[in-house]
Amino acid sequence: MSKYDKSFSVDEENIPSECPICGNDLLPTSEYIDIHYHADGIRTVLYCNNGDCNFKKVLSYETNKDVEKSMSEEDDEN
Numbered sequence: 001m002s003k004y005d006k007s008f009s010v011d012e013e014n015i016p017s018e019c020p021i022c023g024n025d026l027l028p029t030s031e032y033i034d035i036h037y038h039a040d041g042i043r044t045v046l047y048c049n050n051g052d053c054n055f056k057k058v059l060s061y062e063t064n065k066d067v068e069k070s071m072s073e074e075d076d077e078n
């Protein structure tokens with residue numbers, strides 16, 4: 001079974017504030033975050049952009065199903 005069958009996200013306390021490889025400060029801003037389609041959903045990845053350091057950490061993943069669900073829940077509130 002794939003890790004990406006279900007939505008998940010890492011706890012905030014588990015998000016590194018600096019790169020464990022090169023020590024670069026990692027800020028959870030768009031500069032350091034990449035959001036892209038992966039499998040059947042959307043994956044958010046924190047990455048280090050310091051030179052050729054290629055540290056990456058997946059912060060969250062949301063399946064298309066859950067994206068649709070949260071969108072329709074928002075509609076219900078309106």
Ligand SMILES: [Zn+2]
Pocket residue numbers: 019020021022023024048049050053054055
């Ligand atoms: Zn780094």
